[in-house]
Each structure stands twice: as structure tokens, then as C-alpha cells.
Amino acid sequence: MNKVILSFVLTGTLLIVSCGQSGDPIARKKEALQKLKDDQSALSKQILQAEDELSKLDTSSSAKKEQTKLVAVQALAPGNFTHFIDLQGKIDALNIAYVTPRNGVGGQVKEIYIKQGDAVKKGQLLLKLDDAILVQQLAQAKQQLSFAQNLYERRKNLWADKIGTEVELVTAKNQVDQAERQVDIVNQQIDQTRVFADISGVADQVNIRLGEFFNGNNQIRIVNTSNLKSVAQVPEAYLSKVNVGSNVKVLIPELNNKVILTKISVTGKLIDPNTRSFYVEAKIPYEKDLYPNQVALIRIQDYTVQNAITVPVNTLQNDENGKYVMIATKEGGRLVAHKKPVIIGMTYDDKIEIKSGVQAGDSIITDGYQGLYDGQPISTQS
Numbered sequence: 001m002n003k004v005i006l007s008f009v010l011t012g013t014l015l016i017v018s019c020g021q022s023g024d025p026i027a028r029k030k031e032a033l034q035k036l037k038d039d040q041s042a043l044s045k046q047i048l049q050a051e052d053e054l055s056k057l058d059t060s061s062s063a064k065k066e067q068t069k070l071v072a073v074q075a076l077a078p079g080n081f082t083h084f085i086d087l088q089g090k091i092d093a094l095n096i097a098y099v100t101p102r103n104g105v106g107g108q109v110k111e112i113y114i115k116q117g118d119a120v121k122k123g124q125l126l127l128k129l130d131d132a133i134l135v136q137q138l139a140q141a142k143q144q145l146s147f148a149q150n151l152y153e154r155r156k157n158l159w160a161d162k163i164g165t166e167v168e169l170v171t172a173k174n175q176v177d178q179a180e181r182q183v184d185i186v187n188q189q190i191d192q193t194r195v196f197a198d199i200s201g202v203a204d205q206v207n208i209r210l211g212e213f214f215n216g217n218n219q220i221r222i223v224n225t226s227n228l229k230s231v232a233q234v235p236e237a238y239l240s241k242v243n244v245g246s247n248v249k250v251l252i253p254e255l256n257n258k259v260i261l262t263k264i265s266v267t268g269k270l271i272d273p274n275t276r277s278f279y280v281e282a283k284i285p286y287e288k289d290l291y292p293n294q295v296a297l298i299r300i301q302d303y304t305v306q307n308a309i310t311v312p313v314n315t316l317q318n319d320e321n322g323k324y325v326m327i328a329t330k331e332g333g334r335l336v337a338h339k340k341p342v343i344i345g346m347t348y349d350d351k352i353e354i355k356s357g358v359q360a361g362d363s364i365i366t367d368g369y370q371g372l373y374d375g376q377p378i379s380t381q382s
Contacts, residue, residue: 068376074366081351082348091229091292122200148175199222200224201223205218229283248264249261254294305345309353314350
């Protein structure tokens with residue numbers, strides 16, 4: 001065996017010397033290094049074979065086989081790999097309405113027909129504002145209308161008897177029309193002192209009391225809980241990866257991490273200058289246990305690959321040459337650990353995508369890989 005090692009050293013030395021005589025120096029060194037690695041692998045196999053043969057011939061302690069290390073292995077198999085952008089968001093109502101006075105000005109509250117938490121329907125009467133002055137104006141307008149109608153009837157009868165002029169008749173009719181319009185205007189003004197719900201939902205905010213002035217400044221809010229959405233702010237770095245139609249998982253921590261599958265329905269067109277993020281929302285179906293402003297975990301799918309090879313994140317190691325994993329291979333009738341340099345892709349949860357370096361069917365060492373060296377004997381049984 002010593003002769004074999006000496007031959008290996010001499011061969012490597014002669015190779016380096018010969019390669020140094022011509023060609024690009026970097027290419028020569030890479031070629032020499034690769035040759036040494038190949039020779040080392042072949043030498044390791046020869047050493048293992050020699051040890052196996054020696055152990056069969058010599059059972060003394062001096063010929064005892066190198067101690068193996070107990071490990072756990074797992075066969076690699078292709079599967080679907082999906083990466084998500086994990087964000088904290090919330091549940092919000094798709095339709096939220098702040099009630100405003102219909103006359104555009106408001107008025108003093110005389111009657112309140114709802115309280116906070118009540119369910120309301122579209123068109124339902126919520127408040128009645130002070131209309132005392134308008135009622136007086138209506139009475140006066142009706143009186144003027146009655147007078148105008150009486151005058152018009154008199155002019156009409158006289159005209160039938162060929163008394164008076166046509167101009168007087170037309171003027172009387174015009175006064176009736178004006179009086180009728182005035183009555184309609186005052187009636188509309190009185191009607192506008194009634195405040196109605198513009199949407200159906202729940203009155204989750206009623207900040208108004210009798211006698212106070214109602215002007216619609218966030219005093220009554222109606223939330224339609226039958227139409228909900230999940231909303232979140234997405235970092236600017238994902239701008240090109242998140243679009244309308246992107247798949248989304250909405251997790252509700254308060255409901256034992258209940259998962260709701262949906263898609264992005266709206267993406268903001270403006271980057272917030274403070275947070276460097278943009279707004280997204282995804283509609284979600286109605287559920288009685290969901291409430292606006294409820295915390296939600298928003299997971300947006302931005303990457304997926306079929307038949308991908310993945311390994312547990314903790315099995316990935318680093319050395320001066322880059323990233324690698326340890327795999328188990330059979331050599332000379334026993335298991336041996338070997339380094340496998342790999343090129344990685346995306347990482348999600350406890351899995352990392354392997355672009356190259358290992359393949360389906362390889363047995364990756366998932367436990368006991370710490371401290372293993374290339375060519376070390378291993379065992380999967382205690």
C-alpha cells in the first residue's frame with residue numbers, strides 16, 4: 001500500500017512539473033488539480049479494497065477496519081417545488097361606506113333609528129335631521145299654490161265667458177306651475193333630512209347622539225361583511241413577480257391557521273416612498289368567522305418548478321470550494337460518504353432546490369453528516 005501512495009505522489013509531482021512547461025498557467029493548474037482529485041478518488045477505492053482484503057486475512061487488532069460513523073440517509077426523488085413570498089396582512093371589507101347627509105350640509109339630529117352593531121339594509125332609514133323650518137316653508141308654499149290655483153280657475157272661467165285677456169290666463173297658469181315647483185322643492189329638502197343606508201351591512205361605527213350636528217365626518221360607518229378581501233404591502237423587489245392572477249394562500253392564525261386559496265385581484269400602481277412597497281389585494285369568500293381588520297398571513301406564489309430535486313436546508317454545507325452535500329454510495333461492499341458539490345436555486349421553508357450536482361436516486365445523508373470527510377466509511381444501522 002505504501003508503494004501505491006508513493007506512486008500517487010510521484011505521479012502528481014511529475015504532472016505538475018510537466019504542465020508548467022507550456023500553456024496558460026491557470027488552465028495548467030486546473031488540469032493538474034482535477035488530475036489529483038481523480039487520482040485521489042481512485043486511490044481511496046484501492047485503499048478500501050486493500051483494507052477489506054487485509055481484514056479477511058488478518059483478524060488481529062492492528063488490521064482492524066477504520067471505524068464507521070452511523071448516519072441517516074434519504075433517497076432523493078423529483079417533486080414539485082414552489083416558492084412563496086410571506087407577508088403579514090389583514091382581512092378587510094370590500095365595501096365600506098361612511099354615511100353622509102343627502103343635503104350636503106347636514107343638520108341637527110332629531111331621531112336615531114340604529115345603534116352600533118345593527119345589521120342594516122340598503123335604503124334603510126338611519127337618522128332624521130331637524131326639518132322644522134322646512135315644514136313651515138312647505139306650509140307656506142302649499143298656501144301659495146292654493147291661491148294660485150284659485151286665481152287660475154277664476155281667470156279660466158272668465159276667459160270662457162269672453163272676459164279678460166289671454167295674457168292674464170297664461171300668467172295665472174304660470175303662477176300655478178311655479179307654486180307647484182316650489183312645493184316639490186321644499187318636499188325634496190324635507191326628504192333630504194332623512195339619512196338612509198347606501199349599502200347593506202353592519203353599522204360597526206355610530207358616533208352620533210340626539211341633538212348633535214350630523215355632517216357625515218366619519219360618524220356612521222357601514223361595513224359589508226359578505227364581501228371580504230385580504231390586503232398586504234409587497235416589497236418593491238417583487239414588483240416584477242407579483243401580478244393580477246398570482247396564486248395566493250391566506251392563513252388565518254386565529255382560526256388554527258385556516259388556509260384560503262385565492263388569487264391577486266388588484267395590484268397597486270404606486271410605490272410607497274416610505275416603505276418601498278406596493279399594495280395588493282385578493283378577494284376571499286364569505287365566512288362567518290372572518291372579520292375586517294383580522295390578522296392574516298399572505299403567501300404569494302412567485303416561483304414553481306415541476307420535477308425539481310430538493311434537499312433539507314440543514315444538509316447543505318460550505319467549504320473553500322463552495323456548497324456541497326454528503327451522499328452515501330456503495331464501494332467495495334460497504335457504504336462510503338462522498339462530497340457532492342451542488343448549485344442551488346430557491347429556498348422555502350426547510351427545502352432548498354438543487355439545480356445540479358445530485359440527481360434522483362442519490363442517497364443524501366440527512367443526519368450525522370457533520371464532520372464527515374470524503375471517503376469515510378458509514379453505516380445506517382446501529
